Amino acid sequence: MKKQKDTLMVASLKDAVGGAVIALLMALVMVGMKVDVASGRGAELFIEDRWAAVAMAVAIVFVGRFVLNLFYWKKEDTEKPRLGSLLPSVSSFSGLGRFATPVLLALAVILPFLLMYWLGSRGSRQYIDLAILVLTYVMLGWGLNIVVGLAGLLDLGYVAFYAVGAYSYALLAHYFGFSFWLCLPLAGILAAFWGIILGFPVLRLRGDYLAIVTLAFGEIIRVVLLNWYEFTGGPDGLSGIPRPSFFGLEFTRGEGGFADFFGLKYSSIHRIIFLYYLILIMALVTNIVTNRLRRLPIGRAWEALREDEIACRSLGINTTNTKLTAFALGAMFGGFAGSFFATRQGFISPESFTFMESAVILAIVVLGGLGSQVGVVIASVVMIGGFEFFREFEEYRMLVFGLLMVVIMVWKPRGLISSRTPSIALSKNAKGISADLVQEGTG
Amino acid sequence: MSNTMKSWDNNPVLKIEHLTMRFGGLVAINDLSFNVGRGEITALIGPNGAGKTTVFNCVTGFYKPTEGRLVMARSGGEKYLLERMPDFKISAQAKVARTFQNIRLFGGMTILENLMVAQHNPLMVASQHTVGGLFGLPTYKRASNEAVEKAKYWLERTGLIDRADNPAADLPYGDQRRLEIARAMCTGPELLCLDEPAAGLNPKESAELNELLMYIRKEHDTSVLLIEHDMSVVMEISDHVVVLDYGVKISDGDPEFVKNDPHVIAAYLGVDDDEVDTVEQEVGL
Incomplete structure (x- = not known):
């Protein structure tokens, strides 16, 4: 026993020294030398040395590693601690999907009035605006879920369809004076059309290659919008996009406006609430259509495609067409969301459609759980809501965001809600399918 | 036996004619012709690497044959040239279904x-x-x-x-x-292609499989083409056995005929060293 203790001591020392040497090598350059601009002598650069800090870093690594080795890592009776075990167990969340849906829906319906009641019409405006933003991402997440979650096609350029939708509405309104209600379906159709155009050459690719090409497509759309100055206004964007009307009633002050017609006192919050319900309905339509599609042969074919494409072909499923429909439908909902975005903002520019947006939407789908509708809601509330709430800590936001993603992926690699509900069942109480069995799809 | 008209040549559901499949320089199947009888169970056997699964992949459209013709004759009289059809249409229109070696x-x-x-x-x-x-x-x-x-x-x-x-x-x-x-x-297939359906099954499961295949053939007007190594399955249920070795058909007949065919015995069991020359001469290799 005594001898073992000694070897442990020696081993710990060795390890700690090794760690300290590595720390020293790294800290010498990264901590020890700091390039600074001399204030007195023009803009000359000089190197400031901070050897004390280096010594401190090395000491921390040495002592820390030594102590950890001695008391934590090498103890024979301790289990290797895993991050996953520190967090709530997976099973405690399994019933969440079924339970959360009605609660979230009811909350979404009464939310604006709840906020108005609490904060008054002036104070609640900011939060209703945020709720609209969150719902836009929920809709985008649900749209992308068709492509990524159901059909298993990794699409990194989803924002392109969002842009097509937004610009379709803005340009149609700008050049032809079309109204929002006419443009909404047109934007969806145009986005679906672009989805098919992209799909034809791309869908013979699989996995990583598909991801790269969709990423490039997203960039192409953005760059075209940026450079076609005469048509799209380039980086200046398009402004003065008309607002939607409520069955022909504009949200304006005075005669014939919404407030006048219903005998209310005019308030700018009316339009915000209207927009909130508009996006809520649009998002719910996306959800209902997706859920219905899952129970139709086309939806089952999507999921089968994700599971095994070769088996699909052996069963007589035209895989090209099936992939195209998934792409086109996902794109269509992206287009709807885009035209809503345009009408809400009143101004759009290519700035709003960067790769970052695609990444955020994809992150929502992946974190929520591929194929899970409730998961997308939770993930967008957390991510988009969190983004806005921590606006003051802008510098650390992305750091925390990245950390959060790592934690969730370690804790629940298949996303928050990771069980798949069967699309059809013989018995009433069929259980969900564990995500371990479900394939992610390779495109 | 050899002079009478074989049942599978009489009214074949699938006619494979001069099928050749080359992968670059490798000839996986060389000028293979045989018929799959309607309402019969046809077994395709052969040592590992003989090209059995390649035949399946050609029939079901996963490979495009280099040469040859595959004629599927449905019971309604329509004929389909499988080598010209994409894989999903072979299943949807020509009604050929398949299973896979690795499930x-x-x-x-x-x-x-x-x-x-x-x-x-x-x-x-x-x-x-x-x-x-x-x-x-x-x-x-x-x-x-x-x-x-x-x-x-x-x-x-x-x-x-x-x-x-x-x-x-x-x-x-x-x-x-x-x-x-x-x-x-x-x-709803008219021809069911099974790629080693009994692989990894225990004897009881194997017997159940035999029963299932007999039932399918009897009740559903479905012809079966199967690849199998399990001789208890092959000899018990098949009406017609085709033996492949190195992409070439070495024997074709009913199970009894194939079982006693010297070509087949040579391909599966080999021969003594001193007999190689004589046997090779006999079987024409």
Whole structure:
């Protein structure tokens, strides 16, 4: 026993020294030398040395590693601690999907009035605006879920369809004076059309290659919008996009406006609430259509495609067409969301459609759980809501965001809600399918 | 025996004529011709690497043959040239279904869902290519119920009905094999191609498989083409055996004939060193 203790001591020392040497090598350059601009002598650069800090870093690594080795890592009776075990167990969340849906829906319906009641019409405006933003991402997440979650096609350029939708509405309104209600379906159709155009050459690719090409497509759309100055206004964007009307009633002050017609006192919050319900309905339509599609042969074919494409072909499923429909439908909902975005903002520019947006939407789908509708809601509330709430800590936001993603992926690699509900069942109480069995799809 | 007209040449469901498949310089199948009799069980056997699965892949459209013709004659009289059709149409129109050597189920979907996916094409038509189904038209509901009934029928035949709502990946190996056959049958095939259906099955499961295949042939007007190493399956149930070695057909006949064919014995068991020359001469190698 005594001898073992000694070897442990020696081993710990060795390890700690090794760690300290590595720390020293790294800290010498990264901590020890700091390039600074001399204030007195023009803009000359000089190197400031901070050897004390280096010594401190090395000491921390040495002592820390030594102590950890001695008391934590090498103890024979301790289990290797895993991050996953520190967090709530997976099973405690399994019933969440079924339970959360009605609660979230009811909350979404009464939310604006709840906020108005609490904060008054002036104070609640900011939060209703945020709720609209969150719902836009929920809709985008649900749209992308068709492509990524159901059909298993990794699409990194989803924002392109969002842009097509937004610009379709803005340009149609700008050049032809079309109204929002006419443009909404047109934007969806145009986005679906672009989805098919992209799909034809791309869908013979699989996995990583598909991801790269969709990423490039997203960039192409953005760059075209940026450079076609005469048509799209380039980086200046398009402004003065008309607002939607409520069955022909504009949200304006005075005669014939919404407030006048219903005998209310005019308030700018009316339009915000209207927009909130508009996006809520649009998002719910996306959800209902997706859920219905899952129970139709086309939806089952999507999921089968994700599971095994070769088996699909052996069963007589035209895989090209099936992939195209998934792409086109996902794109269509992206287009709807885009035209809503345009009408809400009143101004759009290519700035709003960067790769970052695609990444955020994809992150929502992946974190929520591929194929899970409730998961997308939770993930967008957390991510988009969190983004806005921590606006003051802008510098650390992305750091925390990245950390959060790592934690969730370690804790629940298949996303928050990771069980798949069967699309059809013989018995009433069929259980969900564990995500371990479900394939992610390779495109 | 050899002079009389063979039943499989009389009214073949599938005629394979001069099939050749080359991968670069490798000749996987060389000028292979044989017939698959209607309503019969035809076994394709041969040592490992003989090209059996390549034949399957050519028949089901996963490979495009380098040379040759594959004529599928459906019972209604329509003829399909399989070498000219894309794989999914071979299943949808020519009604050739297949299973895979390494089982390819939709593991994350339930057993029932697996069988529903197999009925994709009729259901697509019934749902007016999704449009009607989206609005809940009764034609789709009726078709969907019928599809579930068909699935239930096959689940009962394969003894999987109690686990219909379980994920397919959770099934034991033998059941997965049976489910794959049930799934192929749900497409309503006239020719069922089975790639080593008895691989990895224990003797009891093997016997059940024999029973299932006999039932399929008898009750469903489906011809069966199977690749198999398990001789208890091959000799017991097949009406016609074709033996391949190095991509060349070395024997073709009923099980009794094949069993005693010196070519087959040489290919499977080899011969003594001092007999090689004489045997090679005899079999014409």
